[in-house]
Amino acid sequence: MSDPSAQPVLLPPNQFPHFYRGGDRIGALRGGPGGPMRPEDWIGSTVTRFGEQESGLSALPDGRLLRDAVAADPESWLGPEHLAAFGVSTELLVKLLDPDQRLPVHFHPDKAFARQHLALDHGKTEAWIVLDAPDGAGVGLGFREPMTRTRVLDLVTRHDSAALLASLRRHAVRAGDTVLVPAGLPHAIDAGVMVLELQEPTDLSALLEWDGFAVDGEVDGHLGLGFPTVLEALRVDPLAADELDALVRDTGLTGGEARSLLSPRADGYFRAELLPGSGGLPAGFAVGLVLTGGGEVDTEHGGPLPVERGSAFVVPWAAGRWRVRGAEVVACRPPAPEDAAGAT
Numbered sequence: 001m002s003d004p005s006a007q008p009v010l011l012p013p014n015q016f017p018h019f020y021r022g023g024d025r026i027g028a029l030r031g032g033p034g035g036p037m038r039p040e041d042w043i044g045s046t047v048t049r050f051g052e053q054e055s056g057l058s059a060l061p062d063g064r065l066l067r068d069a070v071a072a073d074p075e076s077w078l079g080p081e082h083l084a085a086f087g088v089s090t091e092l093l094v095k096l097l098d099p100d101q102r103l104p105v106h107f108h109p110d111k112a113f114a115r116q117h118l119a120l121d122h123g124k125t126e127a128w129i130v131l132d133a134p135d136g137a138g139v140g141l142g143f144r145e146p147m148t149r150t151r152v153l154d155l156v157t158r159h160d161s162a163a164l165l166a167s168l169r170r171h172a173v174r175a176g177d178t179v180l181v182p183a184g185l186p187h188a189i190d191a192g193v194m195v196l197e198l199q200e201p202t203d204l205s206a207l208l209e210w211d212g213f214a215v216d217g218e219v220d221g222h223l224g225l226g227f228p229t230v231l232e233a234l235r236v237d238p239l240a241a242d243e244l245d246a247l248v249r250d251t252g253l254t255g256g257e258a259r260s261l262l263s264p265r266a267d268g269y270f271r272a273e274l275l276p277g278s279g280g281l282p283a284g285f286a287v288g289l290v291l292t293g294g295g296e297v298d299t300e301h302g303g304p305l306p307v308e309r310g311s312a313f314v315v316p317w318a319a320g321r322w323r324v325r326g327a328e329v330v331a332c333r334p335p336a337p338e339d340a341a342g343a344t
Contacts, residue, residue, distance in 0.1 A: 005076040006302035006318035010311060011066075011287075014042045014058050019215035021100040025132065025194050029310040030096070037214070041096040043312045044287035044332075046070060046089075050203040050223070066314065078285050079317030085337035089121070092270050092334045094287045095197040096131075103189040105140065105164045105208040109223075109233035110183035111344055114204060117225055123183040125269045125343070126199035127262050129330060130177045131253070131291070133193045139179060140168030140188040141247070142239025149231045152208065156227055161209040169239050171248065178272075180247040180263045184235035196289060198262075198270045198332050206230045253291060254328065261330070268343035271333040280323030286315040287332045288324075295326020 013032030018039055026041050027034020042056050046067035049056040058066045070077045074088045082091075108124030115121065128139070144167060155164050168186060173179065173193060181187055186208060189195070206227075210217035222230040251261050251274070258279030261272040273281065277293060288297070294308040300320025305313060307327055315322055335343065 005073060006299065006316060006320065008297050008299055008302055008305040008313050008315045008319055008322070009060055010305065010307075010313050011043055011058055012061065014045060014056075015040065016055060019210075019213050020103060023098045023100040023192070023194075025098045026096050030312065031310065034098070036100070039098050039100065041312075043094040043096065043289065044090070044314050045093055045201075047093055047201045047203065050205075056203065076318040077316045079283065081337050082285065082317065082334065085340055086334070089201060090285055090334060091122075091201060091340075092285075092287065092332060093199050093201045094289070094332045095199070096194070096289075097189070097197055098194045099189060099191055101212075102191045104210050104213055105161070105168065105186055105188045106205050107186045107208070107234050108181075108183050108204050108206070109230070111200075113183075113233040114202065117229065118204070118223065120202060120204070122200040122202045124200050124202050124204045125183045125266075126181045126197055127266050127270065127272070128179045128181065128189070128195040128197055129253075129261055129272060130173050130175055130179070131194045131196055133174050134190075136172065137174075137190040137193050138170050138172040139190065139193065140165065140170055140186070141179065141181065141244065142169050142185045142187070143167050143236065144169045145238055147236040147238075149234065149236060152234065152236065153227055153231060156208050159209065159211055161211055164209050169244060171244060176250060176252040176254075178249045178251060178261050178263070180266045182235075182247075182265075184233055185239065186234065196330060196332075198266075198272055200269060206233070253330075267339045268335055270335060273331045273333075275324045275329045275331055277326060277328055278324065280321055281331055281333070283317050283320045283322075284315075284333060285317055286322075288313050288315065288329045289332075290327045290329050293327040295324065297329075298323050298325060
């Protein structure tokens, strides 16, 4: 008989209103409302939206919050090595994003800034796995030319969205591309670029422009710190072409062998592997999303879990080794304890 604490668990949709418009692809993939102001689905979330008490947290099918379940039995969920390295934090937040309008130019602070100014243990390095993109779509990542914080503050104060967007280095993307976004880099995403996002477990974003979005950036755009202070976390030196190449990969999302999807530079923050209808992973906390097909997640100690296209699930450490049969899955995992020392 399988151990209940070792069971992989399906995750219901976790969608709620945001300040930018969303499309219908999350609703079509995951169920739930999707639609104009629900452009995100937070998957396996144990953290809240910035300034909120509960909004953003993922629920389990039995009604418990995943955060509370992990806190009640951390060793079963995370394993002793993870607990020794990270404590009870899962070290991971996974999201689906389906923007129906361009995302504003914004950035995220790193761990050091978050500790100093916000008393938090994590910043927000993130990565995008592009699931769908219109022809010619792309992202802006880092400045093309050297900037100063004084210059950026002037553009923010004057609401010069066009100049801020034009200041970014542009990179075209298509389905199967992955992009690592280190904390501090300014960035934007074109309308229609649907991504599966991995990130550090926080909701820390500073806006550089917001005209045309349902948010008051003067109030909510600077994490309550004021723009002069939050801009200290912004990387103002340009992103060189060779560095961009190190952040971007084109690994494909169908067929082939099981493989890592992200730049090796992501290893200190999180990991993502494609399991294309077969393949397995060692014991450890993981969040999975089925992209195509249907089948089951087989676990060493927890028994099988039937899944289909759009299923999101969480695997506890106590499940032991696990593998996927018959469905293509992206498996998102926290960093290995030995890789975390380099994360800043």
